[in-house]
Amino acid sequence: MYLSWLTGLGAGMVLLHFLQKLLFPYFWDDFWYLVKVVHCGIRMKLYSRKGKLVTVLDKFLSHAKKQPRKPFIIYEGDTYTYEDVDKRSSRVAHVFLNHSELKRGDTVALLMSNEPDFVHVWFGLAKLGCVVAFLNSNIRANSLLHSLRSCEPRAVVVGADLLETIEEILPSLPEDISVWGMKDSVPRGVISLKEKLSTASDKPVPRSHHVATNFKSSYLYIFTSGTTGLPKAAVITQLQALKGSFGLWAFGCTTDDIIYITLPLYHSSGSLLGIGGCIELGATCVLKKKFSASQFWNDCKKYNVTVFQYIGELCRYLCKQPKKEGENDHQVRLAVGNGIRSDVWREFLDRFGNIKMCELYGATEGNICFMNHTGKIGAVGRTNFFYKVTFFAFDLIKYDFQKDEPIRNEQGWCSHVKKGEPGLLISQKHTEKKLLCDVFKKGDVYFNTGDLMVQDKENFLYFGTVLETLSGLKWKGENVATTEVADVLGMLDFIQESNVYGVSVPECEGKTGMASIILKPNKSLDLGKVYQQVVTFLPVYACPRFLRIQEKMETTGTFKPKKLQLVQEGFSPLKISDPLYFMDNLKKSYVPLTKELYDQIMLGEIKL
Structure with a gap:
């Protein structure tokens, strides 16, 4: 009797397991992921109830006491322990305490490439309770001035390799902004921070300077270049920074991992997820000044890297490298990032070994996040009923792709898409910008992410492909605001109107910029001036590679320039009768896009 009961129980368990695998194949993946999310929430509540808000900086200081000798940052062969970074950042804090009028709550802009001093200055200012604004190190001239003016800093700290960039705009900076350079010899009007650091104290800064009283208080400004206008400063609160630091842990990283960061620290991925994630784990990061496809796997082997951060373009570059013997002889087990195409994903795994690719999605300005915790190829994340409700x-x-706006019915309401259909992603929890009002009922407000996504029948989420080319575009891993490019072109006295959009180029990730231009009456096109205008006022990745000269601009019923047909026509001189031009950096001008030149671009003989 007992034996038959055990046999029946065993058979029942096997059947249940079979049914679970058949009907709910991702049940346990979802279950353990939700347990982690709930665990994070409980930890946050416990911090609040104790009346002691523990920030990312507090966690770093705790590690500096508990494991002072453990490597925190490895950079170009040099090792910086948790204690080293703590002391160096304290020196930064003491310099500003003794040689400036900065006070708690003031904003300080940081214009620096990836290097240990980026972290030292960031943490040093955070120890004073200052809000640090990360500036994109690629921008210059008008965009850089706009970024500085918009965050209203009391000071700006500049890396040694970017002093020429700031020197160009020094006369235009407000008089009350002090400029500090990380170099002994600095231009007139700049204070040498490096010189003052050599004699500064490294004693701990009293916690009273930075203690957080509210998780909603501002911690950082991170500039985003979305679908409209010049770069915008997204406010990152202490709470958002703390949540971002949980990302690596949620994907399964541990304190023993060595994380390779080649993404720029001025982006939230490099700073919040990368540096913040290392601090949450108490782990070590290998920091790279700039991504190098040829050095990538050598670095991974040299420093025993186990996890790296990526964007889709990074993985594609690695796949395009010449194959080498032993290139999958490494210790990398996880990669965390976003934007990798399904075909590149498969090729990457086939070539470089069994690495779990952990895709995620997060809008810097919003508070919505998806994580592909199962490793499903192509998906940016996964959802379910509990995730969506809780x-x-x-x-x-x-x-509506033609009108470049949400579709509303006769009553004025928006409609849900069916599973498998592309739709605009919106979040019910919203910020003050990018809002959609009266979406499903009167008075409701949603945050417009500007991203097109598809949800399949298994509740995996995938990026759409059309919206990016209409409202904005992504090139070289950077978001490009098409209206900003159009505004820069519109400053030329012979251009009446311009319509900027993204076009696909073979073997290139994302979309490169193309501008359709209408000339003013009785004005002629000066291709050299167009070239000088874009390279002066735009970062390299935002400069339109192609120009199209049209006689008139087609618009929608709401007077927006039509883009879909232009996107579909691309830049082929075989399909387009309008004059076409290509950006030639050697000639420092735009040149006619001939069939021969077009063929070279399509074959990859000319690199964009």
Whole structure:
């Protein structure tokens, strides 16, 4: 009797396991992921109830006491322990305490490439309770001035290799902004921070300077270049920074991992997820000044890297490298990032070994996040009923690609898309910008992410492909605001109107910029001036590679320039009768796009 009961129980368990695998194949993946999310929430509540808000900086200081000798940053062969970074950042804090009028709550802008001093200055200013604004190190001239003016800093700290960039705009900076350079010899009007650091104290800064009283208080400004206008400063609160630091842990990283960061620290991925994630784990990061496809795997082997951060373009570059013997002889087990195409994903795994690719999605300005915790190829994340109701309320709504706006019915409401159909991602929890009002009922407000997504029948989420080319574009891993490019072109006295959009180029990730231009009456096109205008006022990745000269601009019923047909026509001189031009950096001008030149671009003989 007992034996038959055990046999029946065993058979029942096997059947249940079979049914679970058949009907709910991702049940346990979802279950353990939700347990981690709930665990994070409980930890946050415990911090609040104790009346002691523990920030990312507090966690770093705790590690500096508990494991002072453990390597925190490895950079170009040099090792910086947790204690080293603590002391160096304290020196930064003492310099500003003794030689400036900075006070708690003031904003300080940071213009620096990836290097240990980026972290030292960031943490040193955080120890004073200052809000640090990360400036994109690629921008210059008008965009850089706009970024500085918009965050209203009391000071700006500049890396040694970017002093020429700041020197160009020094006369235009407000008089009350002090400029500090990380170099002994600095231009007139700049204070040498490096010189003062050599004699500064490294004693701990009293916690009273930076203690957080509210998780909603500002911690950082991170500039985003979305779909409209010049770069915008997204406010990162202490809470958002803390949540971002949990990302690596949520994907399974541990304190023993060595994390390779080649992404720029001025982006939230490099700073919040990368540096913040290392601090949450008490782990070590290998920091690279700039990504190098040829050195990537050598670095991974040299420093025993186990986890790296990526964007899709990074993985594609690695796949395009010449194959080498032993290139999958490494210790990398996880990669965390976003934007990798399915075909590149498969090729990457086939070539470089069994690395779990952990895709995620997060809008810097919003508070919605998806994580592909199962490793499903192509998906940016996964959702389910509990996730949507408990954590991140979102919807996918129907979108009119011709009009470049959400579709509304006769009553004025938006509509949900069916599973498998592309829709605009919106989040019920919102910020003050990018809002959609009266979406499903009167008075409701949603955050417009500007991203097109598809949810399949298994509740995996995938990026759409059309919206990026209409409202904005992504090139070289950077978001490009098409209206900003159009505004820069519109400053030329012979251009009446311009319409900027993204076009696909073979073997290139993302979309490169193309501008359709209408000339003013009785004015002629000066291709050399167009070239000088874009390279002067735009970062390299935002400069339109192609120009199209049209006689008139087609617009929608709401007077927006039509883009879909232009996107579909691309830049082929075989399909387009309008004059076409290509950006030639050697000639420092735009040149006619001939069939021969077009063929060279399509074959990859000319690199963009």
